[in-house]
Amino acid sequence: MANSSTLRVAVIGGGPGGYAAAFLAADLGMKVTLIDPELNPGGVCLYRGCIPSKALLHVAKLLEEAEQAKNWGIEFGEPKVDLDKLRGWKQNVVKKLTGGLGQLSKQRSVQFVQGKAALVNASTLQVTKTAAGGQEDLTFDRIIVATGSRPSIVPSLRLDSPRLMDSTGALDLPEVPKTLLVIGGGYIGLELGSVYAALGTKVTVVEMMSGLLPGADRDLVLPLHKRLEKLFDAILLNTTVQSLKDEKSGIRVTLEGPNVKEKEQVFDRVLMAVGRRPNSEIPGLDKTKVTVNAKGFIEVNPQRQTAEPTIYAIGDVAGEPMLAHKAMHEGRCAVEAIAGHKVAFEPSAIPAVVFTDPEIAWAGLTETEAKEHGREISVAKFPWGASGRALTLDRPEGLTKLLIDPKTERVLGVGIVGAGAGELIAEGVLAIEMCALAADVGMTIHPHPTLSETLMESAEVFYGQATDIYRPKR
Numbered sequence: 001m002a003n004s005s006t007l008r009v010a011v012i013g014g015g016p017g018g019y020a021a022a023f024l025a026a027d028l029g030m031k032v033t034l035i036d037p038e039l040n041p042g043g044v045c046l047y048r049g050c051i052p053s054k055a056l057l058h059v060a061k062l063l064e065e066a067e068q069a070k071n072w073g074i075e076f077g078e079p080k081v082d083l084d085k086l087r088g089w090k091q092n093v094v095k096k097l098t099g100g101l102g103q104l105s106k107q108r109s110v111q112f113v114q115g116k117a118a119l120v121n122a123s124t125l126q127v128t129k130t131a132a133g134g135q136e137d138l139t140f141d142r143i144i145v146a147t148g149s150r151p152s153i154v155p156s157l158r159l160d161s162p163r164l165m166d167s168t169g170a171l172d173l174p175e176v177p178k179t180l181l182v183i184g185g186g187y188i189g190l191e192l193g194s195v196y197a198a199l200g201t202k203v204t205v206v207e208m209m210s211g212l213l214p215g216a217d218r219d220l221v222l223p224l225h226k227r228l229e230k231l232f233d234a235i236l237l238n239t240t241v242q243s244l245k246d247e248k249s250g251i252r253v254t255l256e257g258p259n260v261k262e263k264e265q266v267f268d269r270v271l272m273a274v275g276r277r278p279n280s281e282i283p284g285l286d287k288t289k290v291t292v293n294a295k296g297f298i299e300v301n302p303q304r305q306t307a308e309p310t311i312y313a314i315g316d317v318a319g320e321p322m323l324a325h326k327a328m329h330e331g332r333c334a335v336e337a338i339a340g341h342k343v344a345f346e347p348s349a350i351p352a353v354v355f356t357d358p359e360i361a362w363a364g365l366t367e368t369e370a371k372e373h374g375r376e377i378s379v380a381k382f383p384w385g386a387s388g389r390a391l392t393l394d395r396p397e398g399l400t401k402l403l404i405d406p407k408t409e410r411v412l413g414v415g416i417v418g419a420g421a422g423e424l425i426a427e428g429v430l431a432i433e434m435c436a437l438a439a440d441v442g443m444t445i446h447p448h449p450t451l452s453e454t455l456m457e458s459a460e461v462f463y464g465q466a467t468d469i470y471r472p473k474r
Ligand code: FAD
Pocket: 012, 013, 014, 015, 016, 017, 018, 035, 036, 037, 038, 042, 043, 044, 045, 046, 048, 049, 050, 051, 053, 115, 116, 117, 118, 146, 147, 148, 149, 167, 188, 279, 282, 314, 315, 316, 317, 322, 323, 324, 325, 326, 327, 355
């Protein structure tokens, strides 16, 4: 194969997958062109996903804590929200990060083209320059498709109304509506619903399945559900939205479900958060051997190479889970494969975090999956009511659990619900990736008093020897 440092590589899409791939390719000496319609790299994650949502969730948490402080003898009075300033702060965070990525592109001599790419064939792209105008055909040795995903829409609930928002519209924070209906009890709906509720909106969440966050273990969801019941006006499970109608006073919604008291209700705004669709409808893709599966994901092998040998695909467009950190790792894997390194994208654990309050995080095997596959596991749970640190934070409702192979004692999965669970899960991911035994986690000295101790104490629970809880001998 050609010396990888002489390769010309195009990356279509400047999200976390795309820029991680472009930067590594440049670091390995390849000649890289990164194409994205925005002014700077960043993609959905930075412009209208992970980053703006977490900035707003930080504010929501502050508002919630200020309210909770009453229990500790501290009163701040009613918060005054300056929406323009809040929006400006959030935008500033986005601008700093995307501007930084623009700088990093320049420093690495990555040619960033603000435009949209279409495929002419397996090695040529037609790039339409969105800002500068004009079109150009560019030829490359390898092409990495990182075009990401977009919000899904329920076709029967299409409505041409500014009151109907997707996640992008909701993150713009056009106003604090009096009432908001969130369609979809997945992580995006719950995160954004929490932001609006903290700002003072009466939020109703509708989920067609029997529980929030379908797919997550129920014992992890329970503490969040309980807290959201207080924060939200209503959580309607097993419920579907039959129709939406734009009226002068709001959107009239018809609901159907066992706990629906009023079948028709009017909401100031509706947020549709029913999942995301991969952006695989790239013009000209059909002129290549690239294949797309029934769900719209581009099919790839463990090196993230498509059926067309010169084309790779990574990130949301290349399959579940649609998460930024998965996209970044795939991007690096594809570039290493292009460089001729012996690599495969075969993680033992991809962490998932729901940044609500409390947060939920899990990695590796879940109890739900173990049950589905009839896999025998031991589950060691440490309730945060026994954690000194959790009590100092007045957040005893959390839970940390390890899923352990009863024969080998290997840690197969970790699940956490509680304040800051998203930061804690990384230790679990490392344990799974390093094939740690429960004893390895239990015998590792964790700092006291921290929530991280709950991982160590879960391992101690497995052996019936947790310092802070009594468990009868097995
Ligand atoms: P994307 O980030 O989707 O970027 C793709 C880019 O390609 C876009 O800029 C797009 O405009 C561009 N593009 C598309 N077609 C073309 C073309 N033909 N030519 C040129 N460019 C093109 N994930 C997490 O891990 N953690 C979170 O906390 C989190 N929170 C989220 C919150 C919200 C509200 C949303 C919507 C998503 C969130 N996600 C989160 C998901 C995360 O944003 C995605 O998984 C991640 O952005 C996927 O990265 P990507 O590189 O595959 O593509």
